Amino acid sequence: MENILFIDPTTLHDEMLRLRNEKQMDFLESLTGMDWGVADEKDTPETLRGLGVVYHLESTVTGERFTLRTATTNREKPEIPSVSDIWKIADFYEREVYDYYGIVFVGHPDMRRLFLRNDWSGYPMRKDNDPEKENPLRMDNEETFDTTKEIKLNPDGSIKNKETLLFGDEEYVVNIGPQHPATHGVMRFRVSLEGEMIRKIDANCGYIHRGIEKMNESLTYPQTLALTDRLDYLGAHQNRHALCMCIEKAMGVEVSERVQYIRTIMDELQRIDSHLLFYACLAMDLGALTAFFYGFREREMLLDIFEETCGGRLIMNYNTIGGVQSDLHPNFVKRVKEFIPYMRNIIHEYHDIFTGNIIAQERLKGVGVISKEEAISFGCTGGTGRASGWACDVRKRMPYGVYNKVDFKEILYTEGDSFARYMVRMDEIMESLKIIEQLIDNIPEGSYQEKMKPIIRVPEGSYYAAVEGSRGEFGVFLESHGDKTPYRLHYRSTGLPLVAAIDTVCRGTKIADLIAIGGTLDYVVPDIDR
Amino acid sequence: MNFTLLVVVLLTAIAFVGVVVALSRAISPRSYNEQKFEAYECGIPTRGKSWMQFRVGYYLFAILFLMFDIETVFLFPWAVTMHTLGIQGLLGILFFFIILCLGLAYAWRKGALEWK
Amino acid sequence: MEVTKKPKIKSIPYEEFIDNESLEKLVEELNAGGANVMVGVLDDLVNWGRSNSLWPLTFATSCCGIEFMALGAARYDMARFGFEVARASPRQADMIMVCGTITNKMAPVLKRLYDQMPDPKYVIAVGGCAVSGGPFKKSYHVVNGVDKILPVDVYIPGCPPRPEAFYYGMMQLQRKVKIEKFFGGTNRKEKKPENF
Numbered sequence: 081m082e083n084i085l086f087i088d089p090t091t092l093h094d095e096m097l098r099l100r101n102e103k104q105m106d107f108l109e110s111l112t113g114m115d116w117g118v119a120d121e122k123d124t125p126e127t128l129r130g131l132g133v134v135y136h137l138e139s140t141v142t143g144e145r146f147t148l149r150t151a152t153t154n155r156e157k158p159e160i161p162s163v164s165d166i167w168k169i170a171d172f173y174e175r176e177v178y179d180y181y182g183i184v185f186v187g188h189p190d191m192r193r194l195f196l197r198n199d200w201s202g203y204p205m206r207k208d209n210d211p212e213k214e215n216p217l218r219m220d221n222e223e224t225f226d227t228t229k230e231i232k233l234n235p236d237g238s239i240k241n242k243e244t245l246l247f248g249d250e251e252y253v254v255n256i257g258p259q260h261p262a263t264h265g266v267m268r269f270r271v272s273l274e275g276e277m278i279r280k281i282d283a284n285c286g287y288i289h290r291g292i293e294k295m296n297e298s299l300t301y302p303q304t305l306a307l308t309d310r311l312d313y314l315g316a317h318q319n320r321h322a323l324c325m326c327i328e329k330a331m332g333v334e335v336s337e338r339v340q341y342i343r344t345i346m347d348e349l350q351r352i353d354s355h356l357l358f359y360a361c362l363a364m365d366l367g368a369l370t371a372f373f374y375g376f377r378e379r380e381m382l383l384d385i386f387e388e389t390c391g392g393r394l395i396m397n398y399n400t401i402g403g404v405q406s407d408l409h410p411n412f413v414k415r416v417k418e419f420i421p422y423m424r425n426i427i428h429e430y431h432d433i434f435t436g437n438i439i440a441q442e443r444l445k446g447v448g449v450i451s452k453e454e455a456i457s458f459g460c461t462g463g464t465g466r467a468s469g470w471a472c473d474v475r476k477r478m479p480y481g482v483y484n485k486v487d488f489k490e491i492l493y494t495e496g497d498s499f500a501r502y503m504v505r506m507d508e509i510m511e512s513l514k515i516i517e518q519l520i521d522n523i524p525e526g527s528y529q530e531k532m533k534p535i536i537r538v539p540e541g542s543y544y545a546a547v548e549g550s551r552g553e554f555g556v557f558l559e560s561h562g563d564k565t566p567y568r569l570h571y572r573s574t575g576l577p578l579v580a581a582i583d584t585v586c587r588g589t590k591i592a593d594l595i596a597i598g599g600t601l602d603y604v605v606p607d608i609d610r
Numbered sequence: 611m612n613f614t615l616l617v618v619v620l621l622t623a624i625a626f627v628g629v630v631v632a633l634s635r636a637i638s639p640r641s642y643n644e645q646k647f648e649a650y651e652c653g654i655p656t657r658g659k660s661w662m663q664f665r666v667g668y669y670l671f672a673i674l675f676l677m678f679d680i681e682t683v684f685l686f687p688w689a690v691t692m693h694t695l696g697i698q699g700l701l702g703i704l705f706f707f708i709i710l711c712l713g714l715a716y717a718w719r720k721g722a723l724e725w726k
Numbered sequence: 727m728e729v730t731k732k733p734k735i736k737s738i739p740y741e742e743f744i745d746n747e748s749l750e751k752l753v754e755e756l757n758a759g760g761a762n763v764m765v766g767v768l769d770d771l772v773n774w775g776r777s778n779s780l781w782p783l784t785f786a787t788s789c790c791g792i793e794f795m796a797l798g799a800a801r802y803d804m805a806r807f808g809f810e811v812a813r814a815s816p817r818q819a820d821m822i823m824v825c826g827t828i829t830n831k832m833a834p835v836l837k838r839l840y841d842q843m844p845d846p847k848y849v850i851a852v853g854g855c856a857v858s859g860g861p862f863k864k865s866y867h868v869v870n871g872v873d874k875i876l877p878v879d880v881y882i883p884g885c886p887p888r889p890e891a892f893y894y895g896m897m898q899l900q901r902k903v904k905i906e907k908f909f910g911g912t913n914r915k916e917k918k919p920e921n922f
Contacts (some may be wrong), residue, residue, distance in 0.1 A: 197831055198866070204866055219875070220836050224657065252662050252849035257652020258835050261784045261814050265791075266832060268654065275665030276725065288787050291865035298864070303805045306861060313789040357792070375800030383796075392887050394792055590725075606788045637772070637908075638845075640915040644839035650815055653835035 085146045092150050093161040093187075099137060101570075103300060105146060108167040108457050110134050110544070110572040112557050113177035115207050116151060131158045131181050131206070134557070136544060136572075140456055140470065143477070147439065152183075159239065160274030160547060162187040162231070169459040181207035184231055186239060191229045193462055195286035195609055198223060204294055211294070219607060223460070224270070226253075247272050256594070258287045264361065264598065265605025267579065276590045277328040281583045284578075289609040298567040301327055301536045302401060304569060309395045312607035314354040315549040317346045320399040325480060326545035326556040327401050329336075330538045337482075338526035339403045344481040345416070345519055346390075346398065347547070348512040352423070353382045355505045355512075362599040363434055366443055371434045378423060385415050403529030414461040416520050420513050427509065435506070444499040447563065448585045448597035451496060458584075459577040462552025463504045464601055468496035474548035486515050501600040526584075537564055550575050551602055571610055575603035670722050681710050733901030747871045749901055755908045758874035769908045776820075779808040780848065780896075781873075783819035785839065787826030790853035802889035807896060821848040821899070825877075827855035827862055828869045835845045841875050846912045848903070850895055851878045854885040861885065 083244045087095050112134045119129045119509050132151030162185035164170040175194040176184045182203035184191060193200065196276045199218070203210040226249075231240045247253050247270070256269040256347045266287035272280040292311070296304045308323050309316040323341050323370035328335060360375025384391040389409045390396040398405050423426070434440050450460065465472040475483040479586040491507045493500035538560040554570030580603045649656050688695065688703045695702075717723060733749045742799060786794050797804050805809045813819040816839045828836055840849070851872045854860030859870035872878060881903060882895035906912050 114693075123790050195831075197894060215830070215866070217830055217833060217836060217869060217874070224654075226657075249658075252660075253657050255651045255654045257654050258652045259839055261781075266787050268652075275667055287829060287835070288827060288829065289829055290827055290862045291867045292862075295862070295865055310789055310861065361795075373800045376796060377801070380796070380799070380801045393796075393888070394789055449642075553626075560774060607819055635912060639913050641845045642918060643841050644917055645838055646844075648842075650817060650842055653839045656840075 084149050086128070087148055087150050089143050089150050089152050089160050090363065092242055093163065095148075096135075097164050098254055102354070103144065103535050104141045105137040105144075106167075107138045107164070107171055108173070108459060109145075109546075109553070110137050110555055110557060110570070111135055111170060111173035111177065112184065112568070112570040113181045113205065113360075113561070114149070114568055115149070115181060115398075116204065117207055118155070119153070124290060126138070131155065131418075133160060133177060133183070133285045133558075135163075136555075136557070136597060138555045140472075147542075154532075155553070157239075158183045158184055163419060164188055167459070167498065167517050168457040168584075169577050169580055175375045176576075179203070181205070183463075183561055184239065188231050188232050189244070191231050191241075192225075193286075197286075198225060206292065209391055213289075214458070218297060243408065247280070251279070256591075261365075264603060265602075267563070267605050267608075269594075270374060271591070271594070274285065278586050278589055278591065279288070281586050281594075282578050283582060285579065285605070285609050287609070288606050289607075292610045293568075296563060296566055297579055300564050301538065302568065304566065305313070305400065306397065308571075309397060309400045310548060310606065311571065311610060312551060312554065312604045314357055314604060315350060315551065315554065315574075315607075316396050317350040317398060318396070318547050318549040319554055320397075320554045321347060321481075322545055322547040322549075322554050324399045324401055325547065326558050327538060328547055329458075329572065330541065330543040330558060330560065331401075332539075333402055333532070335403055335530060336526040336528075339522045339528060340517055340525045342404055342408060342528070344483065344517055345400060345523075346386075346481060347481070348516050349382055349385065349416070350508050352512050353379055353386075353551050355509050356382075358505055358602050359430060359434075362596075362602075363440075365595050368434055368437070369430075370442070371430065374430060374433070378426065381419060381422075385419065386410065386414065400529065401529070405529075407528045408523075413520055413523070413581055414514060420520075421507070422519055423513060427506075428508070435503075435508050443500065443592070443596050444600070445497060447498045448600070449496045449587065450581060452494075453583065454584065455496070460552070460581055460601075461577070462549070462602075463501055463508065464549040464578060465491045465552070466491055467500035467504045469494040472553065474546050474553050478546060480545075480547060483515075486518050488515050498596050498600040501602070505602070515596045535564055537562060538566070546572070551575060551607070552577070573610060575605065575608040578603045667725060671725075674717060675724065677710070677713065681707075733905045734846045735745050735897050735901060738897065741798055743898070743901075745898065749898075749905060751901070752777065756905065756911065765909050769906075770904075771793070773904045773906055776846075776908075779811075780820045780899065781811045781813050781818065781838070782809055783816050783822045783843070784812045785822055785824060785836075786890045787828065788855070789834065789881065790825035790855070793892065794823065794852070794910050797889050802893070807893075807900070813891060816843045819843055820846075823850045823853045824856045824872045825853050827860065828872050828875075828901050829867050830869060831867070833869050833875055836872070836897040847900060848879045848899060849876050850880045850882060850899060852884075852895070853887060854881045854883060857881050857883055 081458045114132050114134055116128045116130055116132065128151055130151040130153035130164050132149055134149040138145040150160060160183055162170065162174055170188065172194065174188055175192060177183055178191060179193040179195055180183065180203060201214045202209050202211060210313060226247045227243050228246050230244045232242050233239045251272045252575060253270055253272050256271055258268050260267040268284040268287065270282040272282065284455060287442055290308050305320055305323060308319040310320050355470065356375045356379045360372040363371030386396060387393050389412050390398040450464065450468045452469045461472045469492060471490055476490055488511050491504050491511060493504055538558055540562045542559045544555060544557050546553050552574035553572065554574050557570040558566055559568040561567045586597055688699060728729045740842045793873055796802060798810060822840060822843065853858050855862060863870055864867040869875065879901045882891055884891050
């Protein structure tokens with residue numbers, strides 16, 4: 081159960097600035113919009129009502145963590161001060177909250193919807209809103225606006241919407257659009273070009289927004305597990321692990337040692353799988369198609385191992401609340417022990433064909449540098465953050481599973497360019513092999529599933545759990561009011577900070593560099609859009 | 611000179627291309643709708659006009675490439691008949707080559723080879 | 727003269743396919759008008775060429791897209807069927823394999839891409855999400871099945887379908903192409919509208 085402080089919206093900005101400067105809370109981990117409902121006659125003085133936001137802050141210097149929340153009871157025109165001048169990622173997070181709840185953030189430079197269409201009416205995550213009623217399927221392409229609203233405060237306290245220009249009339253704007261082989265999913269970049277040079281990028285997300293967070297509020301806890309595999313499908317085990325960890329923490333369930341070992345080993349195998357696909361797709365985007373086949377060849381071996389135990393290749397449905405779905409296959413240990421030396425032997429092929437190649441080096445070195453402060457302000461965790469010198473590995477910061485029993489290095493590079501991001505992931509494959517090697521022989525005996533009640537109810541309160549996904553910190557924020565279904569289940573996405581950083585990183589580079597940067601940032605779009 | 615072979619090759623080439631295109635025109639299906647005549651931009655309608663001011667960098671690169679390509683075209687016949695032309699031919703081509711090298715040095719110093 | 731076409735793939739016996747009835751029904755409908763023997767032979771030739779080189783459009787929205795990529799990789803080699811030339815531009819593609827969920831925001835984009843493809847074109851709906859909305863059926867932003875916006879030829883269920891299931895669906899499409907009446911059927915030329 082988390083200890084959450086309440087701050088009034090009027091003092092929010094000053095309080096946040098104080099936390100940022102005095103306590104060095106430079107990492108805004110998660111920003112979650114909430115709808116606590118309208119006032120009821122059964123309310124006690126402590127019951128929180130209205131529309132609001134929950135902030136999770138962490139300091140990269142001291143490691144201290146803070147959770148805060150704020151709320152406003154005005155439902156027609158809810159307004160909360162913006163913190164986008166303190167943390168750069170708040171820009172995108174607050175757009176998401178505006179999209180879902182309609183809360184206008186005062187001082188925000190670019191108040192537009194993030195995921196839904198421009199002409200969407202209503203705010204779907206509000207408890208009293210029925211999204212389908214007013215929004216039938218519209219088949220006309222949505223109108224794209226070139227202007228956006230900046231919310232400023234008048235001296236007398238009222239809100240002034242200032243129209244700012246996104247793209248001028250004389251700019252040449254091209255869509256690197258939803259359907260594109262190199263955008264790693266359906267992401268639309270509106271790029272303002274000057275010859276070959278990029279002047280500005282505006283990322284439009286939402287083309288794979290499936291409304292998972294709204295669906296979660298009407299599904300029981302075991303049903304919510306099914307959707308997590310489909311978020312970042314290359315981190316399927318890790319996502320489900322995070323959600324199971326959060327629910328088990330909330331209910332106070334202790335899983336057996338065997339389950340911890342199995343979950344850790346599966347996570348690491350999934351990480352290797354994801355990094356192999358990263359390598360294959362990066363090489364394919366840059367034009368080196370042979371490397372694509374190498375990456376997939378090893379990946380198929382891993383998928384065979386997964387399929388034997390879990391039943392699926394990509395969507396595995398393996399972790400459950402209280403354990404795993406079924407015990408390890410008898411061949412599992414043998415096959416993993418065969419895979420580890422095979423992978424160690426074959427990794428030199430990958431480096432021979434791609435890493436040392438002069439073309440790959442010219443295209444990746446010095447391209448798309450993210451400094452450490454920018455990475456922290458944007459919240460770019462995962463390989464991207466570690467390539468800029470920020471030690472953000474959740475396995476070291478908040479150990480879970482059996483990571484505190486294993487000896488492994490956290491790979492850090494300081495250059496922050498695309499080549500560093502690439503090398504971080506290649507080195508992480510070797511570290512994952514080391515972790516699995518230490519664990520695979522010592523899996524203790526025990527039960528693979530705790531006995532759970534048929535209907536799972538989580539005690540009232542707010543809980544947060546995070547794992548190190550293949551792409552960064554994947555967090556789950558759960559607020560429960562004691563029912564069978566979650567009141568609010570929010571996922572801290574690994575990819576949204578990366579896409580938010582693309583505009584800053586890509587200005588002044590060429591289009592070909594945009595492809596290299598997008599490939600090395602390694603985001604997966606369904607994780608962004610949820 | 612035996613021109614029969616040349617004529618046969620030329621006629622075959624023309625006939626091959628012509629017959630294939632005509633055949634495909636004749637038997638292919640045809641349909642019309644509005645989107646087929648619009649530009650393709652990853653599924654989104656385009657914005658603005660595409661007749662914009664040209665960046666001069668593209669022109670410079672193209673001209674430089676053309677110059678050095680033509681230089682290569684002139685070097686090849688000399689290389690093939692090098693022995694019959696002797697020293698006189700060598701001096702002539704060397705003079706030609708040095709002029710173009712001076713042009714390359716000028717472009718390099720002026721920064722035309724960098725993409726800005 | 728009645729031309730009997732049997733949709734056959736050389737390496738798989740006819741009885742192994744679960745769904746032969748819909749194809750046989752199609753053959754009956756096509757034969758209702760009768761056909762010339764000469765045209766029938768030419769039809770077979772053209773259809774044989776077409777069915778063995780259907781070029782897909784690279785269209786992958788979510789998880790099924792990764793299985794599509796695995797299809798192109800070395801173990802499940804798509805090139806054996808002639809499908810490996812996956813075009814990025816719809817103007818050069820023969821068919822569109824809709825891999826992944828289609829949301830309300832993506833639906834007009836997909837329709838536009840389909841419209842921009844030249845005839846004859848085919849649509850394969852891959853995965854639970856494209857067939858009927860899949861796990862996201864109750865969502866407010868998901869189109870429940872791509873057949874609400876496009877005419878679908880083959881459905882491949884699964885979440886995600888195994889690459890072998892992909893192949894089953896692609897072979898069904900190949901058989902469907904083989905029984906088509908090309909001269910006079912697929913070969914229709916529309917009249918050019920006046921305002922073009």
